[in-house]
Amino acid sequence: MSRRAGVPSLNLDDFYRDGDDPSLPRRFGITDWDHPASWDAGAALAALTALAHDGVAEIPTYSIAQSRRTGSTRLEAGDAPLLIAEGIFAAELIAPLAAAGLLAEAIVLDRPVPVVFGLRLVRDLREHRKSVPILLQRGTALARQQRADMEGWVGSGLLPLGLRAAVRRMRELTAHAEAERYSRVVSATPQRLRIAAVCFLREAAPGAGHRTELLCVRKHGTGSWMQVGGKLDGEESAREAAVREVDEEIGVRLRSADLEELGVFEAVAANEPGTVVHAEVFVSRRPLPEPLAVRAELAEHRWIPLEQEARQGAGRLAPLMVEHILPALRLQEARQRAADGEDAEGRTG
Structure with missing residues (x-):
């Protein structure tokens, strides 16, 4: 569904508890990995919250075959408006995600029992998850209780859909989220x-x-990327505020002469609903220290190509950047290249 809908996904199986945890529930003489107590709901919720607000989270790497975490990986949502969190324990997260305003839809794929049994067995064999007898025993038990599980999931608030219908629904949700973001x-x-x-x-x-x-x-x-800067304090000028904000946020002391005026623009605020920012924007080519350390209210920084479009993996760019700053900087660069070309021709001639 994730692949067909073009929506990134988070595998909730990576939040299983380690197999040597003495509190794990047991069934068939082994750990019952189909019981919610075998899974760390709190860690999964924390990761999803970070992805929604920050666009990035550290995700454990879990080996089903070894029944333990083997490391971690950094997952970036980029500029994707939606993320699919998939796994048999997804219903455990419906209430907390809805309470936090982070739930777009709760879906359970409604597929024939033999299809689910076959796909699960093929996957488990391919990934060498457990021994063949255990896989067959577990798969048969899950097939017998699939209808009851489906009733429980629907009762928990998941919407039962076939694969094609689910893909259509995800595309609708994505289009709606995109429209909200850019309009x-x-x-x-x-x-x-x-x-x-x-x-x-x-x-x-x-x-x-x-x-x-x-x-x-x-x-x-x-989750939005923007420029260093912030609100004007009291009666200070925009240039004074720019110098102060740069010092506070990245620890660089600029002189007024280091700033070149780019323009004055208005755009919808990236992080404050019902708000428009009136921005006086400056340009500086002063070299910055490496490694650059952000501080104050900043979480991280990155450098992006000036030619990069808003949806080419830069992450979610603030409306002020997309609508005004990037176009103005590109025009400025184009004019500079043209002037440099004329100078070169004059010297050659």
């Missing part, structure tokens, strides 16, 4: 915030395939 409705009397933002530019490393990179930062508890 946000602002109230008739939106709050307006005056902010200053600084675009740090640097030349890309040789062989990178592009010319210029732009520094982007992300605040704690949010």
Whole structure:
């Protein structure tokens, strides 16, 4: 379903508890891996919350064959508006996700018992999950209780759908989420915030395939990437605010002369509903320290190619970036390249 709908997924099986945990439930003389107590619901919920707000989370790597965690991996949701969390314990997360406003839909795939039995057995054999006798014993037991499990899942709030219907539903949800993201409705009397933002530019490393990179930062508890900067404090000017914010957020002391005016723009705020930001934006090519350490309310930073489009893996870019900053910077770069070309022709001639 994830592959056909084009929606990234998180495998909830990676949140199983280690097999040597003495509190694990047992069945058939072995650990009952189909019981919710064999699974860490709290860790799964924490990871999904981080993915929703921060766009990234550290996910355990679990070996079914070894019945233990073997490491961890960093999962990035990127600019995907939805994420599928799949596994037999998904129903355990419906209530907490809904309470947090993070649940888009709860779906259980309704497929014939023989199909589910066959697909499960093929998967388990391919991945060498357990011995063949145990796989057959477990698979037969699960096939017998599939109808009862389905009734329980539906009773928990999951919507039963066939594979094709589920894929259609996921595509509908994705389209709706995309429309909300890129066509946000602002109230008739939106709050307006005056902010200053600084675009740090640097030349890309040789062989990178592009010319210029732009520094982007992300605040704690949010998923949008934007520029260093923030609200004006009291009667300070935008330039004064820019110098102060840069010092507070990345520990770099700029001079006023380090800032070149890019423009004044308005856009829907990335993280504050019903709000429009009135932004005075500056450009700086001053070299930044490496490694760069973000601080204050910032969670992380990254450099993206100036030519990169909003949906090419940069993560979720703030509306101010997409609608104004990137177009203005690209136009500025194009004019500079044209001027450099004219200078070169004049010197040659």
